[in-house]
Amino acid sequence: LNSNTGDTIYSEKEPETSLFTVKDSEDGTRTIKLLSDIVATIGDVPLVVTPNKEVDLDMNGHVIDRGLYSKDEVKHKNRALWGGNCINVQENAKLTIKDNSVAKTGTITGGYFNQDGDLACSGAIINKGECNIDDITIKENATMNGNSNGAGFLQEGDSSKAVLNRVTITDNFAGDGVYFPTGTTVFIKAGTATLNNCKVTNNMSWEGTGAIYIEDDATFEMNGGEVSNNKGNGSKSYERDNNPAGGISNDGKMTLNSVTIKDNSIGWGGSGGGVQNNSQYAEIKNCTITGNSAGSGGGVSISYNGSNIPIIENCTITGNSADQGGGIDISGGSVRLKNVTITGNTARMEGGRVNLYYWGKYLYLNGKVVIKDNVCENPYDYYPNLYLTSSGIQVIVEGDLTGSEILFSLQETEQPFIWQFCDYNNKEDAEKFFYPENANQYYVIVDEYGQIKVINVWQILTMAFAGQDVSSNTAFSVKDAEDGTRTIKLLRDIDAGKSSDPDPLKVVEGQKVILDLNGHTIDRGLKDDWYGGYNANVIAVEKDAELTMNDSSRAKTGLITGGNNRYEDAWYCTNIGGGIYNQGTLTINAGTISDNNSDKQGGGIYNEGNLTINGGTISNNRAYLQGGGIYNAKDATLT
16 A cells, blocks of 8 residues: 555555555546555554645545554554554645445554654644545544644644545544643644534543644634544643643634534543633534533633634533533633523532623623523532623623523622613513522613613612612512602611622602611621721611601511711711711601711711601610710701
């Protein structure tokens, strides 16, 4: 098969043999058809297609066995110092491999390349020219110690190109890479490569990506087929410049269409059990990504991109698992989701969710997007679905979201959460598509600019006190009388949390509010911060405003607590009135005001309007100067 030259698959004469036939066409193409299995012996070298030559190889159901490796053992008796791969396609050469047999059992196997240096190596095929492969199996080849290992297929050279149709690549092994752990099964180092309806399965990398790695200068496309049951290892990724994955890792330009990516895994330190993307050029469309596992990003990991935004479209991401981000982990870039379902993913430590990190990154949504029913095995992690961790992260709606169900959690809630929603869904209620993970704590509203904000219970209660329309919720009810009086009835305890940012519950000028504590607590959350620098009343009543405080519960356990007013930076934070600051009309019929602080006067109540007390308890409040319980200012009325 070496044509008696020992170094080439091509010679100027047709050899005579019963193992294969040779036919040369007028255009210079040589067609070789195997008649038997070919097994290399000691001293044989790879089959090489030399520059400016073209070979068509018909496997005809037979095997080319380099004789150096099998899944069970390395065949040391035939191995030279560096071993050897099966086939080399040199620059400006072309090789077409096909199998015209009915059974399609043609196989390339047994390659073992052990290069102790920085030379790119492959166990089976190295392509630096043009390589087209149809209907064969590439199996049980291996590499070890090289810089760029592609145990099954390696392509390099800017002008190189390859098209593989209906090829199965299985049971190959990539060992340790001395310089970089880029060992993988299919390594597209440069040029363009297309896989159509191929199956890359049951391969393993000792220190790299299990199935396919696309380097910076390469363009890769996969249409149909399957990437499954591959195993990678990221144990040295922290010290070497690449991003290994269980299935596919992309640093170049990648398009995946109608591919099933399942049951792949990447060991400790790796990200992207199914797919790891570290490039701005990535399209994942019509794919199913399921059953994969990783340290982060069990299904997909997005770690970097630039001006172009990777897109995931018409995909299902389900049943994946990771320590962090069981479905998708977006740790350093933006991404577009269009008609995507992300459900049933699991995280072992943090979030079964879609994780989105780092300031200034964007999540673009379009079509039916479902993010729900993901779980986290960590009992202290409460954010299993979409979790945004910075106020600089934004969600951008790019189209109609009909049918979407998105459960979300936010680390910070001080700015709009979703932009451009009303541009495409103007007649729809935002709560129809977006659901806070903890519906008892957060609510979705549309602000005055038509953008969506997430507000907590305290903020929505603040809106209710100010007379604004509020969403239905489980924390309190609102009823407006014909005379304009608003009754707010608590349905559970409400806690503002330890922050100086939220306003007090403020009854604005002209507003009349009846507050029914109904046995519950309103806690500003600052009672333990007497020396901590926080400032806020619990309730403020403006001039010409009225507040009546009742408690309709049988036990009368309603409570106002946790106010701590220290610094002069707003009219309601003038160091006075830890619990209630009244400038209007305040009537207390029931309830307790307790454990509030003021830096000056009025630990419980500071009154400079009209205060009437018919019942209730004011106790255990503190003021630094005067009126630990009540301070009644000059010209104020206290009854």
